[in-house]
Amino acid sequence: MKGKFTDNLPKIYGLYTGGFAIFIILMAIAEQAGMSAKTIGIMFVAFTVVIYAVIGWLSRTVQVEAYYVAGRQVPTVFNGMATAADWMSGASFVAMAGGIYFGGYTYMAFLVGWTGGYILVSSLLAPYLRKFGCYTVPDFIGTRYGGNLARFCAVIVLVLASFTYVTAQINATGTIASRALGVPFELGVWVGLISILMCSMLGGMRAVTWTQVAQYIVLIVAYLLPVFWMGAKLGNPFPHLMLGDEVARIGELEAQFGLVKNAAADLKAAGVPGGLSSISVAHSEVPGGAMAAWKFISLVICMMVGTASLPHILMRYFTTPSVKSARKSVAWSLFFIFLLYSTAPMLATLSKLQLMDPNLATSIIGKSIADVQAIQWVQDWTAANQVFIADFNGDGILQLNEWFMRTGVVVLATPEIAGLPYVISGLVAAGGMAAAMSTADGLVLAIANALSHDLYYKIIDPKADVQKRLIVARALLIVIGAAGAFVASLRLTSILGAVAWAFDFAMSGLFFPLVLGVWWKKATRQGAIAGMIGGLGAGTAYLIYVGPKFMAMTPWLGIDHLRFGIIGAPVCLILMVVVSMMTYEDNAEAKAVSAMLDETRIPVGKTILGNK
C-alpha cells in the first residue's frame, strides 16, 4: 500500500475486520459440517492470538520514541479504540454482566464510576500531560516537581497500583486460556503470559497500540453480536431502546418467585461451591436509605478518581499527534467503552429473563429439577463447577433461591442458554481473551516503562545509551510479566477485589499530585512528596485495618476495603496543600516552574521536554 502508514489504517483494519467476519462464517460452516465444540473454541482463541502476535512482530522497533509513545502519531479515533481495549479488562468483559445479574442497581455503580472518570481525564489532565511531552507518568511528576525523590515516589505508587491490577488480568487470561484450550489453570496462566509478551516485547507502545486496536474489534463484536441476536429472537432488535417491558417483567417474576437470601448454614449443608450465588437482590429497584445511597456514591467516587490516576490509561494520551487530538481521543475512548458498558445491563436483563420467564422455552426456574438437570448446558456447566442446584425445600421444583451460578457464567454461557450455535460461544471466548490480554499488555508496559525510564535511566544510569535502555526495558517486561503470572497462579484475591484496590491505590497516591501539578503553581516538591507518601500510607493502613483477609475491623461509615481511596485521597490533598504552603518560596525555581506551567497550559508550541 502507498502513502503514510497512518493514512492506510482505516483500510488495514477494515480488511482485518472483514477477514475476521469470514473466519466466523467459516467456523459456522465447520460447525454445521460436524466440527466439535471444543475444536471450535481452540480455533477461535488460537487464531486471534496468532494474529496479535503477528501484529506485535510487524510493529517491532529500535527507536526510543516509538517504543515509549508509539512515535506520537496514533490518530485520534484509533487511539480511542486502543484506549477502550486497554481499559476494558477481562473482568469487565466476563464479570460485569454477571455482577449486574446478581447485584442489580447497586452493582451498576461500577458502570457510572468506570465511565465518568474520563471527564476528569480530559478536563484536568490528558491535554496538559500531552503538551508536557513526557514518556511516563512519573516523568511528569519528576520534571514538574524536580528531584529524584518525587519521581521515585510516583514510581512506587504506579508499580503498586498497576501490579495489583495486572495480577487480576493475568488471572483472567489464564482462566479463559485454560477453559478454551483444555489445560490446567496454572499452565493457562503461562500460556496467557507468553501471548501477552509476544504483543509488547518487540515494539513496546507501538506494538501494544496496534494490537489493542485489533483486540478492541474482536471484543466488541464478541460482546454485541450475541446480545443483538438474542434481542432479535425475543422480538427486540434494538435491545437498548426496547427492554423497558422486560425489566418490568423481571420485577413481576421476582415478586412471583420471591427473593430469598439463603442462610450460610443451608448453603454449607447443601454443599454449594464457593463463589456461586443465587439471585437475592431486585433487578432494577433502588435500595432505600441514606447509607445505601452513600455506598453507591462512594464507590462511584473511587472508580472515577481512580480512572484519572491510572498510569496505563493516562499514557495512552501521550501517543496522539497533538494536544487537540488528545482531547478528542478521550471522547472517542469513552464512546467505544460506552458501546460495551451500555450493553452489559441489557445482556443481564435478557439472560435473566430467559431463565425466569415461564413463557419462554429456555426457562428453568419453576420447572421440575429432574427436567432441568437433563438439559445439556446445565450438565456441562455443572460438571465444570460453574452452576449448582440445591433443592432446599425438597419439593423437586427449582426455586429462584435454589439455582446457583458463578458470575462469569452469565456472559460465557448465555449463548448456549439462549440456544445460539456454538460458534458464538467460541467467539465470546476469543473476546474475553482479547479483553484480558489488551489490559494486561498496557499494564505490564506501564510498569516496565516506569522502571526502565524513570528508575533506571533517570535515576540510576543517566548516561545509558539508547540500545542499553531498550534492552533493560524489554528485560523488565519479561520479569514483571513472570512475577505477575506467578502471583496470579497463587490466586490470592478475587478479580473484582484486586481491580478495585488498584483504583484506590492510584487515587490515594497520584490523583492530587497530578492535578495540582498542572492547576496549582504553588504546589511544591515537598508538598507532593508528603502527599504521595501520606496518601498512599493512609490508604494502605486503612485497607489493612478493614480488609477481610487482614485485620477485618468494622469499616467507618460503610467505607469498606473496596473504597479505601476515600480515606487516602483526602489525606494526600490535605498534606500536599499544607506542606506546599509551608515550603513555597518565591525564588528562581518557583519562577521556572511558573514559566513551565504557562507553556503547558497552551496547546501551541514545542512540548516541555522538547521531544516532539
Place this chain on the structure above:
Amino acid sequence: MSNKEKHWDKTKGLMFITLALWFFFGYVVFMFGGSLNSASFLGYPLAYYMCAQGSLIAFVVILFWFANKQEAIDEEFGFAEREDN
C-alpha cells in the same frame, strides 16, 4: 491582563462548568435514586435507566462538547496548534 492569562481564565471557566455537569450526572442524580425510580423513560424506571445508559450517554456528549469548546477557546487567543500533523 495578558493574552495567556485571559486564555487560562476562560479555560478554567470551562473546566468548572464541565465538572459541574459531571457532578450532576455522576452524583446528584443518584442521590435521589429512590424517588427517581417512580418516573420512567422508554419504559425503564428512571434511576435504573440513568445508571444503565443515561449518565453514560451524558458523559460521552459532555466530552465531545468540552473538546470542541476548548478548541474554540484556544483558537480565539491564537494558541491552537497550526496543523494536525
